[in-house]
Amino acid sequence: MPLLARSILTPLHIDVRRGAVADLGAILSDGRISAGGDVAVVVGPGLGEKIADLIRPSLGSADVFFTEGGTLDAANDLGGKLRARSYDAVVGIGGGRTVDVAKYAAMRRGLPMVSVATALANDGIASPVASLITDGIKGSYGVHIPIAVIVDLDFVDSGPERHNRAGIGDVVSNFSALADWELARQVRGEPVDGLAASLARAGAEAVINHPGDMTDDDFLTVLAEALISSGLAMAVCGSSRPASGGCHEIMHAVDTLFPGTASHGELAGLGALFCTFLRGDERRLAQMSACLARHNLPRQPADVGLTHDQFAEAVAFAPRTRPDRYTILEHLDLAPAEIRGRLADYAGALDDLDNLDD
Structure with a gap:
């Protein structure tokens, strides 16, 4: 049957x-x-x-x-x-x-x-x-x-607005996590659960496209439901894959090397933005950058008090936090000098996006 x-x-x-x-x-x-x-x-x-x-x-x-x-x-x-x-x-x-x-x-x-x-x-x-x-x-x-x-x-x-805003970064990071999951399917044949991916993506799309802010009950409800959807996505597939990729590897690396730097959601959003740049997805990079900027969330290492060298150190360390996970970081396998070069290019790309918005 x-x-x-x-x-x-x-x-x-x-x-x-x-x-x-x-x-x-x-x-x-x-x-x-x-x-x-x-x-x-x-x-x-x-x-x-x-x-x-x-x-x-x-x-x-x-x-x-x-x-x-x-x-x-x-x-x-x-x-x-x-x-x-x-x-x-x-x-x-x-x-x-x-x-x-x-x-x-x-x-x-x-x-x-x-x-x-x-x-x-x-x-x-x-x-x-x-x-x-x-x-x-x-x-x-x-x-x-x-x-x-x-x-x-x-x-x-x-509650503290900064604390709640961090959830936006965690939801937005789903885009990067899902792209990493798809990369793992293409390169290593890792199965992707379509239902889990849909739940994680739907919540992220709802948040990134909502015009409201933290003073708006409608936006708060959408954000809460998106966070719940991410949790359900993990339950559906039995792992954190739909909401955790290179973005969270970077977050865990920063937590390990430079504890107390910033919150989970702030670092997840920052890591996701950098991973999206490494992936070369210009359209999604622009969308995510605009959303994080509109909600006053970190986009550059300096926004969380890290130098470029410190952030590059965290990126190099990141794959060690999830040895079994294949993401854009493992795929590119960049040397420390290459990471620093990509980070400089990343800063320039965000400047270009900001100039376009102006």
Whole structure:
């Protein structure tokens, strides 16, 4: 009998709106995730106390756990605390670090996890991946995809604008990641999942073509949905391929060599733009550059405080961060001197694009 369809794991509930955190009890009940509110709520520093106070009226039976640091140790410590009693689900509320700690701890305990994002910094809000720090190095760990994904635009709106804008860079980097995936198919015969690619590309196209900005609820909703689509794309194909290529190799390299330089999304967008230049895709380079510039995101190494030599060092180191991944960086296999030369050409190309816009 031919296989006519396939089953894929997706969240049971997706909700992007204002006031979602305050309605969390009703959302969990209506979604048949927890009728009585017997959940473990995980919050981070900063907004943690405010969030805890906000959810208590609707989740009186919940236990609230505080975490910080975004480390593997913190996730394991939380996993131990979850043994205290039986829970219907783990609810991670906050930014990427808090959500990733909750994801990993929930997986270790075999519990469903609800992701409640208060920021739009990257696509981790809905992905089957937890980025956690161990021994000072950030690593990626496979986890179960969240059973529900909720984005509260009230918290997004009140958060640091730079932090939220970074999510645009992460979404835009999908274009480069997908081009790297196609390159791997052509050169190495690596299979490409068309559904995963479509989900990742659709979200990126929606963001890059939207005329709004971070003050516009419509744009925030499109950005949130694009980040969720990226997470779903990774779940569909079982890897980060549709949203992570040479762009993320560069991001991880910068994080390793020059920690604290910039956020995940800022570096992913910058890396994607440089990889697109290396690929010679002038049309996409112009589109991506215009989008990043319009949203005040980094396009040059100096925009994140790096010299050209430092960025070139990171590009040379980048393939070591994902030894199994084939991207434009592995394909070109540029020597350090060649990278510096391409970087100078890249700066000139962006100047030319800016002059055309003027």
